[in-house]
Amino acid sequence: MVKLFCAIVGVLGKAFPVNIDAGQSVGDLKKKIKKDNPGKLKGIDANDLQVFAAKKGGAWLSSLSEDVKKLKNGEKTALIEALTTEELQEEDPLEDMLSGMGPPSFRQTHLLVVVPNVNLKRSAAAQAIASISKKIKPEPKILTELLPLSVTEGEYQLDKLSEKRANDSPMVPTPDLHQFWKEYGGFPECYFIRQEEVVFGVLVVRLLTEGKNRVVIVGSPGVGKSCFLMLMAFHLACIKKKKVLIIRRMKEINTGIAVVFFDGQGSYSPQTNLSPDDLFAIRNQVGPATVLVDGFRQDEADSFTSGLLPFACLATSCQFDAKQDDNSQVVVLPAWREADLLEYAKSSEWVIETGLRLVRTLKPELWTRVRQ
CATH class of the missing domain: 3.10.20.90 (Phosphatidylinositol 3-kinase Catalytic Subunit; Chain A, domain 1)
Structure with missing residues (x-):
């Protein structure tokens, strides 16, 4: 033996x-x-x-x-x-x-x-069947054109999160990012900077820059993993000038998988409703790039037939089992603290959007009731 x-x-x-x-x-x-x-x-x-x-x-x-x-x-x-x-x-x-x-x-x-x-x-026999199927099966989708990128830099400066939180309101308006990601999985109109994300951002940027291990971001649904990954894409493409390919599972019915490619030179190219064959074709088309994957399970992300391998970073709400021989660096984005949730509610129209109240102004002493 x-x-x-x-x-x-x-x-x-x-x-x-x-x-x-x-x-x-x-x-x-x-x-x-x-x-x-x-x-x-x-x-x-x-x-x-x-x-x-x-x-x-x-x-x-x-x-x-x-x-x-x-x-x-x-x-x-x-x-x-x-x-x-x-x-x-x-x-x-x-x-x-x-x-x-x-x-x-x-x-x-x-x-x-x-x-x-x-x-x-x-x-x-398989080749004969494939030959017939090829006449029916459409060619894989690829990226068709590069579009100019126009998003305010202050909305995605990960290296300035700590400074923004210390000197300004923790709520950063993100209208450009909201509009950009509208067709490709979504992004909120405002981004609340949590102290945990300041530390988290420094760690993930360092791990991706070192490039020794792929990064897997895990955490409960709703803690902000996808939003953080979308910010990371812009930071790497626009600040670090890297080629970045985002592969994102869409939540909407019949929308499949979306990709957005950033060329690192101020342009991007999107494509939606993709299959694994499409992903293989697009990855061959764009060449070497930092691949960020959002919303897939471990068995999907690690399958050679999914079109997701290799990737630099994965954000998932599912459990990720990093075995001893796995080169993944698993990092956890913590849940929201109660104080941050209350601050978010005060800084936004959350209570109106959720139907908890109808008026836009609320006396400070009444926030205790909202908190309860």
Whole structure:
């Protein structure tokens, strides 16, 4: 029995171990890889996996090498490109790959796994069916044009949240953001700056800037995860000048998934009612970008068939199980404090919008009754 450490090429993530008998075949190895990674390889047949030996100069790749570090960040170096040209065949015994090599050990990467487009490997019958379906199935949607971005800078300055809260009202009017996101999932007309979000914003910006681990924002529904992510998109695109792709699950019926691409140069391009095939096409179209995902469950976000991988940040109200070999940095956006809720009600028309009162003015001493 040998322990082989595998890394998936082109996908952000840590290497994972596979324990297998050296007398088995590469085909058996593929099945074991699939079995040990049901979430990441959901919808992928074991036979569609491509496996390559991670050898350099007669030695296994060191996990401390720059090539492997970049590999775990989803990057492909020239060495990784070179190593993924000669695929191990299913009928080959693993002993052939291990022959002449030192025994596999820790702090090494032994196998490179490529998850190809499953549509590339199909039987003749499946190809015939696909050929017929192609005549009926429309081409994937892509982005069609770049539009000028016009949103007041003061509405999305995450690095100024602490200053705004200290010197001004914690309620920041956001009419431009409200109008911008109106067709793509929504954003409130005013944004209440909580002290927790000031600290939270500094942490998340730092984690995304470092880029070592993907960030998963969790918290109860309604605490502001989606709003924070939308602010983050503008901050990265307009302040940091980065390419950003937002993938957002829409709440409205029959609206599917929406994306908004920011080119980092003052323009954006939206598209709505998208399928996973559309997401793959759009991601190929825009190239490398910081991908922010909003409103999806863990099993959806980690599926190779969803079009969401790899991503830099996910905001979800669902439980996220970060296993030991997961490279996700899970951060929790706390629930609202009672004092902030009362301050929000005082600073907005919340009590009118909810029907709790009909008049716009309320004496300070009566706020106790609203609080109750």
